[in-house]
Amino acid sequence: MELESILLPGMEENRPMVIAGPCSAETEEQVLTTAKQLSDRGVKIFRAGVWKPRTKPGGFEGVGVEALPWLKAVKKETGMYVATEVATAKHVYECLKAGIDIVWIGARTTANPFAMQEIADALKGVDIPVLVKNPVNPDLELWIGAMERINNAGLKRIAAIHRGFSSFDKKLYRNLPQWHIPIELRRRLPELPIFCDPSHIGGKRELIASLSQQAMDLGFDGLIVESHCSPDAAWSDAAQQITPDVLDYILNLLVIRKDTHTTESLNELRKQIDECDNDLIQLLAKRMRVCREIGTYKKEHGVNILQTGRYNEILDKRGAQGVLCGMDQDFIKKVFEAIHEESVRQQMEIINR
Ligand code: PEP
Ligand code: MN
Numbered sequence: 001m002e003l004e005s006i007l008l009p010g011m012e013e014n015r016p017m018v019i020a021g022p023c024s025a026e027t028e029e030q031v032l033t034t035a036k037q038l039s040d041r042g043v044k045i046f047r048a049g050v051w052k053p054r055t056k057p058g059g060f061e062g063v064g065v066e067a068l069p070w071l072k073a074v075k076k077e078t079g080m081y082v083a084t085e086v087a088t089a090k091h092v093y094e095c096l097k098a099g100i101d102i103v104w105i106g107a108r109t110t111a112n113p114f115a116m117q118e119i120a121d122a123l124k125g126v127d128i129p130v131l132v133k134n135p136v137n138p139d140l141e142l143w144i145g146a147m148e149r150i151n152n153a154g155l156k157r158i159a160a161i162h163r164g165f166s167s168f169d170k171k172l173y174r175n176l177p178q179w180h181i182p183i184e185l186r187r188r189l190p191e192l193p194i195f196c197d198p199s200h201i202g203g204k205r206e207l208i209a210s211l212s213q214q215a216m217d218l219g220f221d222g223l224i225v226e227s228h229c230s231p232d233a234a235w236s237d238a239a240q241q242i243t244p245d246v247l248d249y250i251l252n253l254l255v256i257r258k259d260t261h262t263t264e265s266l267n268e269l270r271k272q273i274d275e276c277d278n279d280l281i282q283l284l285a286k287r288m289r290v291c292r293e294i295g296t297y298k299k300e301h302g303v304n305i306l307q308t309g310r311y312n313e314i315l316d317k318r319g320a321q322g323v324l325c326g327m328d329q330d331f332i333k334k335v336f337e338a339i340h341e342e343s344v345r346q347q348m349e350i351i352n353r
Pocket of ligand 2: 023226237
């Protein structure tokens with residue numbers, strides 16, 4: 001993907017970039033009161049949902065186009081950038097007409113390639129930042145594919161939002177964080193800014209601080225947090241919204257560690273890691289050579305490749321030994337499962353030669 005590194009002029013220095021505002025725009029007064037309180041506390045980007053995707057019919061589905069002038073008023077009165085969710089081409093046209101600065105794509109929309117293509121087509125030739133939430137299901141390719149559609153329409157200011165993944169078990173999180181997925185996204189697309197949405201991951205306000213800190217520790221670029229002037233009275237997602245005051249408190253407590261830290265001692269430690277990895281590879285190569293010898297023996301003596309008893313013994317013994325060395329048994333088992341799988345593959349090659 002061809003991306004532009006600056007999402008919004010003047011915002012690139014600050015980590016985290018903060019987007020905050022209510023789940024939904026409810027009334028002009030609620031929108032303006034919340035925006036002013038946020039702006040007074042230094043927030044520069046305002047969010048509010050105008051069209052709301054609801055799981056069940058009959059819930060509050062957003063005010064619709066009527067709320068767009070309220071966002072315009074936020075821009076005029078506070079100077080904040082304003083952002084809202086689009087799910088159809090019509091939403092895109094309405095937002096562009098109303099001068100919305102940033103649009104985001106909701107999780108349910110990202111999961112639908114037809115809807116994504118329709119939105120991408122509507123955005124063709126427009127230069128605004130587009131934030132793409134992860135799809136509801138933990139499918140990294142679907143997430144990247146959605147962003148590629150926007151990128152192919154010529155838009156270069158794209159960012160991802162990690163909002164967690166839907167699951168049957170909603171005991172702790174509303175949407176499971178599954179951090180390995182945004183971590184893999186960072187590896188695949190290092191230039192792509194990533195926001196965390198602790199509000200929709202947690203589903204409850206008590207979890208926002210710790211989820212935000214975790215996102216910062218993992219090097220996320222920004223946070224998008226639901227904030228409402230009167231959270232308990234919110235028309236949607238009340239349990240996860242916080243006042244601008246609480247948001248300010250949480251943001252001030254965040255510990256922001258530097259992204260790249262190349263002090264002498266870190267370099268020294270990394271050298272040790274390189275040596276360990278080198279030793280590991282040499283040892284693995286040696287182990288595979290022995291395995292192939294065993295393969296030849298098995299072929300000559302007509303012995304089965306897979307010896308389940310021996311395999312179980314290896315997993316159990318290595319797991320126990322790993323624990324004695326202060327490691328996690330399941331982790332060691334996983335490592336030896338991978339090694340065993342490759343050994344079997346190598347022996348099969350010998351047998352079939
Ligand atoms: C939202 O941001 O209010 C929203 C509906 O989020 P998601 O698409 O992540 O459910
Ligand atoms: Mn919401």
